Amino acid sequence: MEYKAETKKCQNCKNDFTIEPDDFSFYEKMDVNSLDLCFQCGMSQLTSLRNERIVYWDKCYKCGEKTMSLYGDDSHKIIYCHDCWWGDNWDGLDYGLDYDESKPLIEQIKNLQNKVPREALIVLNSTNCNYGNNIRDSKDCYFSFLIANSEHLLYSMWIVGAKDCMDNHKVVDSELVIHSVDVANCYKSAYLHDSSDCSFCYFSYDLKGCNNCLFCSNLRNKSYYIRNKKVNKEEYKKEFEKVFDGSFTTFKKAITEYKNVQEMAIHRFAFFLKTENSIGNYLQNCNNSYRCFDGVNCQDVRNVASILYSKDTHYSYAI
Ligand SMILES: [Zn+2]
Ligand SMILES: [Zn+2]
Numbered sequence: 001m002e003y004k005a006e007t008k009k010c011q012n013c014k015n016d017f018t019i020e021p022d023d024f025s026f027y028e029k030m031d032v033n034s035l036d037l038c039f040q041c042g043m044s045q046l047t048s049l050r051n052e053r054i055v056y057w058d059k060c061y062k063c064g065e066k067t068m069s070l071y072g073d074d075s076h077k078i079i080y081c082h083d084c085w086w087g088d089n090w091d092g093l094d095y096g097l098d099y100d101e102s103k104p105l106i107e108q109i110k111n112l113q114n115k116v117p118r119e120a121l122i123v124l125n126s127t128n129c130n131y132g133n134n135i136r137d138s139k140d141c142y143f144s145f146l147i148a149n150s151e152h153l154l155y156s157m158w159i160v161g162a163k164d165c166m167d168n169h170k171v172v173d174s175e176l177v178i179h180s181v182d183v184a185n186c187y188k189s190a191y192l193h194d195s196s197d198c199s200f201c202y203f204s205y206d207l208k209g210c211n212n213c214l215f216c217s218n219l220r221n222k223s224y225y226i227r228n229k230k231v232n233k234e235e236y237k238k239e240f241e242k243v244f245d246g247s248f249t250t251f252k253k254a255i256t257e258y259k260n261v262q263e264m265a266i267h268r269f270a271f272f273l274k275t276e277n278s279i280g281n282y283l284q285n286c287n288n289s290y291r292c293f294d295g296v297n298c299q300d301v302r303n304v305a306s307i308l309y310s311k312d313t314h315y316s317y318a319i
Helices: 021-030 039-047 082-086 105-115 233-243 248-264
Strands: 006-009 016-019 056-059 066-069 131-136 139-148 151-154 157-160 163-166 169-172 175-178 181-184 187-196 199-208 211-214 217-220 223-226 279-284 290-317
Touching (some): 039 290, 157 290, 199 233, 217 248, 223 233
Parallel strands (some): 131 139, 139 151, 139 157, 151 163, 157 169, 163 175, 169 181, 175 187, 181 187, 199 211, 199 217, 211 223, 279 290
Antiparallel strands (some): 006 016, 056 066
16 A cells, blocks of 8 residues: 655644654554654653663562662562572462453553562573673673673673673674774774774774774774874884873873864764665664664664664664
């Protein structure tokens, strides 16, 4: 069936918004009605009940052990620690309730939610990751959130396929990367932003295919550059040792210079890597993705954020 774009009024903010023909195709595939909320209101409703990275000390309702959780004492929720939640000593079917047609559905769902145990932190198929949330298929991650297929992480957020990394936000398929943001396929680098396929790069912004760069920006396939100028290996080594002399004063100076490097750089409209026919930002290996933000390996997704390995998906966050 051929669909035409339709303008609707958002039931929350009352602004007009457009439902595109591709949205209608998806609704037809899913056999659901079109949404009554604009993108901004739909996403804020989706994320409003979600606690992603605020954690509390709690007590496991089943074994009584102290456990970190997303809820806290005053939530009055039934919290199970990681071992109890994944153990065989309880059966979710015991908490089933019959639907009562005489009562409102929402009231019954609330009643069910208060009765059913909850996992203290969402950690799936992972080992030694009990002090973080939204972690899957990972190992040895401490105080890290939104993590997949990773190993040996500390204090990190939104990491996929990384190993031995610390203090990062949005790092994909990288190793030995520290204090970096929006980085993919990088090795042994620190203080790197919006960069990919780099190694031994420091305090730099928007590098691609580079190695041994210091205080650089907007470079492609370059080696041994300092402040965007080519140097020989000896000059590089000398400056590198000066910058990393272990003194906090030198480090603070380097951070100030790094901020300046970022400010003076040319900023591209969006961070796309191996991505086609898409609208959004920070996309890697994505195709035909519309209003997609922080996506990896996605196809035919619309109105989504923080999304991995997904196809034909709409209005979703962190899946
Ligand atoms: Zn709205
Ligand atoms: Zn327990």
